[in-house]
Amino acid sequence: MAVEVNAATVRRGDQLMIGGQVFVISDLTSMHRGAKRLHFTSGESMTLHPSTILWAARRTDPRIARRRPF
Known part of the structure; x- marks a missing residue:
């Protein structure tokens, strides 16, 4: 599933x-002023600032029921 992420919502x-x-x-790693340092499995890292918005692929467990709006 593709989700929009920023420094507050990005996940491991x-x-x-x-x-x-x-x-x-x-x-x-949390940094000052709401930024986060992202460490990748390949060894690279980058800083994600609070105003930066990216798209991420996030795995979801199909066994967990998602709430659907009425």
Whole structure:
């Protein structure tokens, strides 16, 4: 499932496509002013500022029922 993420909503395990390459987030570090340092399984890292919005692929467990709006 594709979701819009920012520094407040990004999660460990999210997959980001940057420059045609897929990066999987292995760890997150909170920084000052709401920014987060993303550490990827490949060893790279990047800083995600609060105003930056990205799209991420997020795995969901099909066994967990999602609430549907009425």
